[in-house]
Amino acid sequence: MDTRPPEPDDQFLTPLLSALLTHAQSGRKRWHMPGHLGGLAWPEGMAENLAAIDVTELPDTDDINHPSGAARQAMDLAARAFGAGHTRLLTGGSTLALQILLALAVGRGGKLLVARTCHQAVVHAAALLDIQLCVFTQTGVSPDSAPFSLFPQATAADVVRGLAFHPGCRAVLLTSPDYYGGCADLAEVAEAVHARGACLLVDEAHGAHLAFAPGLLPPAALAAGADACVQSGHKTLPVLTGGAWLHLGQAALTSGRLAAADLARLVPVFQTSSPPFPIAASLDLARQLMALCGEHQIRLQLDHLEQFRLALPDWLTCPVSGGGGTLRRDPLRLVLAARDWRLAFAMPALARHLSDDGIDIEFADLTRLVLIFSLWQSPDDWQDLTESLRRFPVPDSGDLAESSAGLLELERRWVRQLAEPVQTSPVFPKDALLAPGAREFCRLDDAAGRVAAQTLVPYPPGIPLVWPGDTLTPDGVDFLRRLLDNNISINGVDAGNVQVLA
Secondary structure, eight states: OOOSOOOGGGGGOOHHHHHHHHHHTSOOEEESSOTTTTTTTSOTTTGGGTTTTOOOOBTTTBOSSSOSSHHHHHHHHHHHHHTOSEEEEESSHHHHHHHHHHHHHTOTTOEEEEETTOOHHHHHHHHHHTOEEEEEOOOSOOTTTOTTOSSOOOOHHHHHHHHHHOTTOOEEEEEOSOTTOEEEOHHHHHHHHHHTTOEEEEEOTTOTTGGGSBTTBOOOTTTTTOSEEEEEHHHHSSOOTTOEEEEEOHHHHHHTSSOHHHHHHHHHHHSOSSOOHHHHHHHHHHHHHHHHHHHHHHHHHHHHHHHHHHHSOTTEEOOOSOOOTTEEEOTTEEEEEESSGGGTTHHHHHHHHHHHTTEEESEEOSSEEEEEOOTTOOHHHHHHHHHHHHHSOOOOHHHHHHHHHHHHHHHHHHHHHHHSOOOOOSSOHHHHHHSSOOEEEEEGGGOTTOBBSSOBEETTTTOOSBOTTOBOOHHHHHHHHHHHHTTOOEETOBTTEEEEEO
């Protein structure tokens, strides 16, 4: 990496701004977050006035951290719309919301029961708060029977076993929906958790829309009995990136399991003292839009999705519905996979084909594509996506069988990595990340036996394979190398190097 200071003439450049403006003017189709679809989901005047509403805390604008006027009213309206007892608007995304929630519900030095497939933000928040993460294994369903998700979801039985093994945990955190749209049966989990005197917290970052179409979509976390949840507004709704809601359930407030006064004390500890009004205002607008026409927009996109499914090329498949039973999925998360396993190797090439056609998707893993469409996605966008998929030259399955088998085995290995019981690490994550001490970079190929100084995270979906403080094993290093060789981006691996404790 070139660390030399820029030459004087370089100060005329605006590389990031220029890159963003070029992309904005490219006419590329968006099948990824944020859900405002480049501003097309907003009413006229919103996008043009973003700079004008970027103000400081004034008597007539209120204070987002200490709301008493317009901001307080916006939060109360959000609580009513989402079915919460108390709601706060946050501008640092679900990462910030999780930090505040864990400080509130677990507290410094507490214990939290969490799945191994939690987001990296949970690991980092626990390190900051000196929280002990007690890990349980999600069983759910295997990838062989669920081609549309890389990871299984949690069941109530998984959680019950985890609480029995870790009786000191007074809070449980689940991720539902996950990046692939997989949803836990939160009602059953909530009943089991509450019967054992614990709180159920839900990372519902990808599910802010669920509350607005009951019966059409899996139940939202609060409706299913969760004590609290965090939601990233920008992932599925027309919100600027960074907008998030933190909701406390009414039953949790009434029972005393959680307290709004404690939340008010903690928000200014974690959120900037100058939270950006445009982000908070986009949360307010999205709540209004969803309350007024959210169900209509959801029904509209479900209709588009059904027509798209019928027009898919024969070799591709996508989920049929939200499903039922103890495991559900969000039908608004579009996942594409090969119908014949021998064509799995064609999926990364399909992602490149879509990009060449001017269609940007959320991400591709080893064998599937994940697309996040806005609730305001146009019929023309759906038609363009369909036509591009139909133009893709499908290879002969026999030619790809051996390569596809290799990818599927690598994927099974990925799942096994996250299903194995967590070993006691020689160093706690908080110490590996934050404690004073020498750290150094070493080549990934030489890292076996070294202690990781940070998370190593395929991103997306943001689920760490290696936690800070973990000792890298030869098998783990080989697996990371195999993922990199297959164009999986891994945060924490920089030009083939990883940071370890010296």
